[in-house]
Amino acid sequence: xxxxxFKRVLMLVPVLIGVTFIVFSMLYITPGDPxxxxxxxxxxxxxxxxxxxxxxxxxxxFVQFGRYVYKAVVHGDIGRSYITKRPVVQEIWAAFxxxxxxxxxAMIIAMIVGIPCGIVSAIKQYSLFDNVVTVFAMIGIxxxxxxxxxxxxxxFSVRLGWVPPSGFDSxxxxxxxxxxxxxxxxxxxxxxxxxxMLEVIRQDYIRTVRAKGQxxxxxxxKHALGNALIPVITxxxxxxxxxxxxxxxxxLIFSIPGxxxxxxESIKMRDFPVVQGGVLFIxxxxxxxxxxxxxxxxxxxxxxxxxxxx
Amino acid sequence: MKAKGxxxxxxxxxxxxxxxxLAGNPAIAREKKDPDTLTVxxxxxxxxxxxxxxxxxxxxxxxxxxxxxxxxxxxKDEVVGDLAEKIEQVDDLTYRFYLRKGxxxxxxxxxxxxxxxxxxxxxxxxxxxxxKHIVGAIDPxxxxxxxxYTVEVKTLFPFAAFLPSMTHMGGGAxxxxxxxxxxxxxxxxxxxxxxxxxLVEWNxxxxxxxxxxxxxxxEKPAYKTLIIRAIPEGTNRTIELESGNVDIAYQIxxxxxxxxxxxxxxxxxxxxxxxxxYLGFNCEKAPxxxxxxxxxxxxxxxxxxxxxxxxxxxGAPAVGPIAPNVKYANPDLKPxxxxxxxxxxxxxxxxxxxxxxxxxxxxxxxxxxxxATIAQNQLKKIGVEVDIQVLEWGAYLEGLTQKKHDMFIVxxxxxxxDPDMAVFAPFHSSMKGNNNFTxxxxxxxxxxxxxxxxxxxxxxxxxxxxxxxDALRExxxxxxxxxxxxxxxxxxxxxxxxxxxxxxxxxxxVTFDGK
Numbered sequence: 001x002x003x004x005x006f007k008r009v010l011m012l013v014p015v016l017i018g019v020t021f022i023v024f025s026m027l028y029i030t031p032g033d034p035x036x037x038x039x040x041x042x043x044x045x046x047x048x049x050x051x052x053x054x055x056x057x058x059x060x061x062f063v064q065f066g067r068y069v070y071k072a073v074v075h076g077d078i079g080r081s082y083i084t085k086r087p088v089v090q091e092i093w094a095a096f097x098x099x100x101x102x103x104x105x106a107m108i109i110a111m112i113v114g115i116p117c118g119i120v121s122a123i124k125q126y127s128l129f130d131n132v133v134t135v136f137a138m139i140g141i142x143x144x145x146x147x148x149x150x151x152x153x154x155x156f157s158v159r160l161g162w163v164p165p166s167g168f169d170s171x172x173x174x175x176x177x178x179x180x181x182x183x184x185x186x187x188x189x190x191x192x193x194x195x196x197m198l199e200v201i202r203q204d205y206i207r208t209v210r211a212k213g214q215x216x217x218x219x220x221x222k223h224a225l226g227n228a229l230i231p232v233i234t235x236x237x238x239x240x241x242x243x244x245x246x247x248x249x250x251x252l253i254f255s256i257p258g259x260x261x262x263x264x265e266s267i268k269m270r271d272f273p274v275v276q277g278g279v280l281f282i283x284x285x286x287x288x289x290x291x292x293x294x295x296x297x298x299x300x301x302x303x304x305x306x307x308x309x310x
Numbered sequence: 311m312k313a314k315g316x317x318x319x320x321x322x323x324x325x326x327x328x329x330x331x332l333a334g335n336p337a338i339a340r341e342k343k344d345p346d347t348l349t350v351x352x353x354x355x356x357x358x359x360x361x362x363x364x365x366x367x368x369x370x371x372x373x374x375x376x377x378x379x380x381x382x383x384x385x386k387d388e389v390v391g392d393l394a395e396k397i398e399q400v401d402d403l404t405y406r407f408y409l410r411k412g413x414x415x416x417x418x419x420x421x422x423x424x425x426x427x428x429x430x431x432x433x434x435x436x437x438x439x440x441x442k443h444i445v446g447a448i449d450p451x452x453x454x455x456x457x458x459y460t461v462e463v464k465t466l467f468p469f470a471a472f473l474p475s476m477t478h479m480g481g482g483a484x485x486x487x488x489x490x491x492x493x494x495x496x497x498x499x500x501x502x503x504x505x506x507x508x509l510v511e512w513n514x515x516x517x518x519x520x521x522x523x524x525x526x527x528x529e530k531p532a533y534k535t536l537i538i539r540a541i542p543e544g545t546n547r548t549i550e551l552e553s554g555n556v557d558i559a560y561q562i563x564x565x566x567x568x569x570x571x572x573x574x575x576x577x578x579x580x581x582x583x584x585x586x587x588y589l590g591f592n593c594e595k596a597p598x599x600x601x602x603x604x605x606x607x608x609x610x611x612x613x614x615x616x617x618x619x620x621x622x623x624x625g626a627p628a629v630g631p632i633a634p635n636v637k638y639a640n641p642d643l644k645p646x647x648x649x650x651x652x653x654x655x656x657x658x659x660x661x662x663x664x665x666x667x668x669x670x671x672x673x674x675x676x677x678x679x680x681x682a683t684i685a686q687n688q689l690k691k692i693g694v695e696v697d698i699q700v701l702e703w704g705a706y707l708e709g710l711t712q713k714k715h716d717m718f719i720v721x722x723x724x725x726x727x728d729p730d731m732a733v734f735a736p737f738h739s740s741m742k743g744n745n746n747f748t749x750x751x752x753x754x755x756x757x758x759x760x761x762x763x764x765x766x767x768x769x770x771x772x773x774x775x776x777x778x779x780d781a782l783r784e785x786x787x788x789x790x791x792x793x794x795x796x797x798x799x800x801x802x803x804x805x806x807x808x809x810x811x812x813x814x815x816x817x818x819x820v821t822f823d824g825k
Contacts, residue, residue, distance in 0.1 A: 030704070030705075031704065031705035031708050031709070032702070032703070032704020032705050032707065032708050033704070033708055033711075036707055036708070036711070037704055037707075038363075038364075038440070039365075039439040039440045040364065040365040040440045041707055041745065042365060042443050042745055043365075043439035043440050043442060043443065044439060044442055044443060044446070044744055045711075045743070045744050046436075046439075047436055047437075047438075047439025047442050048439060050436040050437075050439070051436065051437065051439060054436075054437070080495065083357045083358060083363075083364070084357070084358050084498050084499060085358070085360075085363075085495040085496065085497075085498050086495075086496065086498075086499060091514070094513075094514060095514070095515065150545075153545070153549065157549055157553070158549055158552075161553060164550065164555055165545075165546045165549045165550060165553075166539075166541050166543070166546045166549075166550060167516075167539070167555075168516070252542065252543070253543060254546075255516075255539075255540065255541045255542060255543060255546060256516075257513060257514060257515030257516035257540075261515055262514075265515065268702075268704070269357070269704075270704050
């Protein structure tokens with residue numbers, strides 16, 4: 001098992017190098033001069049030129065890239081924000097807990113709502129409930145986040161006045177963003193649970209259990225559910241990773257100071273070190289989440305574990 | 311049983327939803343929950359609180375409460391002392407500032423002449439490029455402390471706009487030498503000034519919390535805590551204001567103006583600001599190097615109608631390059647009349663009887679795109695085929711600097727009360743590619759601009775700026791589009807708040823009515 005974890009952690013290295021290179025080169029070719037963005041459009045050209053030199057922006061691409069990787073690997077230093085002059089790590093670390101909280105809430109909502117709905121849908125296939133859930137899931141998947149967010153604000157903040165429309169410092173302010181962000185995941189998890197459950201309850205061993213006269217409740221909860229949830233766990237993990245990196249729109253709509261908003265602002269201001277660091281960070285978070293998912297997976301499904309334990 | 315439960319649940323949800331949508335705005339009892347706190351909704355968060363590191367409106371708005379300058383503007387827009395008790399102009403070039411005694415910085419240090427010298431020198435350093443265009447007239451070698459409370463400064467040339475430019479929030483700010491040196495790169499997050507508030511917490515992208523500085527030398531604010539929140543969504547700012555969560559909301563969007571106006575618990579304040587949005591030509595590129603072509607395009611655009619349609623009652627059509635609240639703006643300047651036939655004739659005269667193809671650049675600001683779209687239609691009438699390109703701000707600026715554009719729509723804000731700032735940078739030939747994105751420059755305008763800087767205030771200086779405005783209107787490097795407007799919503803109980811045409815506002819004088 002440790003060997004497996006070790007291997008997975010080792011695999012992070014090429015992923016990070018790849019991500020770094022791609023992001024670095026994309027930022028390099030993006031039009032817009034970071035020095036100009038720092039100083040503002042009214043700054044004289046001499047100052048901009050001087051700052052470019054100071055920032056090392058005049059060096060060839062590979063020199064800049066090499067310097068970045070060297071500093072990151074040897075000193076663990078991924079630079080300072082051009083704008084605030086704070087270390088990038090600090091900038092991201094300040095925004096990350098917010099995004100994590102938001103994504104986690106969205107994920108919890110998605111799982112609490114999605115898994116039971118999916119199970120019931122599967123058991124009562126083609127019933128009214130199943131049809132209603134299917135329709136809602138379709139809506140959930142196809143509704144754009146910003147639209148849903150604005151609708152929720154209109155209903156719950158403007159009309160009903162139940163929750164504030166922005167901010168992120170109390171549970172009441174977090175509900176709408178979490179719902180908005182979680183809507184798609186609810187839909188995906190519901191669909192996934194439903195189809196996985198359907199597949200499992202048609203298996204031979206379920207028929208055997210039933211044939212032995214086991215009560216339906218035991219058949220579903222004890223024999224079917226565990227196996228049906230395995231792919232759901234995988235998809236939930238991937239979803240969580242996506243939420244962590246993709247909370248951008250939700251954060252913008254609800255004015256939440258998370259990583260997504262930090263990235264958008266930084267891209268606008270050509271604050272390259274923060275963008276670069278943010279992408280790396282999201283990549284790492286994604287990989288870590290996936291690793292955890294795989295571990296849970298192995299724990300749930302002895303067949304998978306067997307592949308690594310031998 | 312189960313089906314019944316589901317049905318019940320569905321019915322309940324439907325009822326709740328429709329009740330919610332049909333119900334009007336609930337009457338929220340409006341009382342100031344906490345009379346010791348002022349909460350303001352701004353659009354953006356500050357970039358940094360190092361005054362020389364940025365020149366954006368949000369940062370200036372925050373710094374205004376943390377720092378003081380040597381001089382400031384009073385209610386009548388006259389320059390008066392702030393940290394300087396007395397200002398003496400020794401000769402054409404030399405100014406002497408006598409500092410107030412006993413002024414404390416937030417870290418407990420007393421303000422000394424050495425801090426002023428340090429601040430002025432730092433504002434001229436290369437890394438302070440963001441404000442260099444404001445303070446650039448100071449001779450860096452001339453800044454000396456005569457004693458602990460007297461500072462002498464010389465300008466490089468006799469500069470009439472020197473004192474007004476020192477009122478600039480960023481460029482004129484006085485910092486504590488020790489605090490800056492100690493904080494190093496972290497200074498932008500840990501500002502130390504002499505202002506009425508000190509920073510206690512800054513949650514980037516979310517809110518900034520400031521506390522009243524009890525040792526402030528001036529009139530202390532009536533409340534204890536100032537919170538400035540960043541809420542980029544316009545509708546959200548209005549909703550927060552309506553629900554009483556914020557006391558003041560900046561930049562109410564056009565859609566929400568009537569909602570705020572209709573609400574008896576709220577007030578709406580409006581003021582035309584110092585920005586001028588214009589359609590500029592690349593005057594070094596054919597066919598725009600021909601003044602007749604520029605005039606033809608100006609004449610072919612019914613600008614006031616376009617502005618009315620696009621801005622729906624917000625802002626005002628601009629008549630000249632100097633915004634109306636800036637000194638020596640000529641309110642009687644006659645815009646070029648809308649005349650398609652004359653425009654066609656001018657184009658033919660310039661050698662383009664069938665018109666030509668060109669592009670208009672704009673950034674993603676909606677009003678600008680709308681204006682470009684209408685202009686595109688209008689210009690068809692004189693045979694000019696326009697292609698609109700919407701660029702992201704960074705790319706836009708870079709393209710402008712590199713002279714890749716034909717026509718472009720952008721704004722220019724006069725950040726000091728002096729007209730020099732409004733016209734020198736965008737029109738003097740020495741500023742080409744820097745702030746002069748039209749690459750316009752002729753000797754006559756250059757001479758006038760230079761004269762305007764050195765002429766002391768008075769009727770003569772006014773005439774110079776009137777001549778400049780006439781000349782620019784005639785030679786048409788810009789089609790003047792509009793002056794933007796500050797639209798601010800406040801709770802009814804907010805008193806003592808005045809809107810500034812610079813776009814950032816002094817909150818230290820605010821009081822709460824009856825609370």
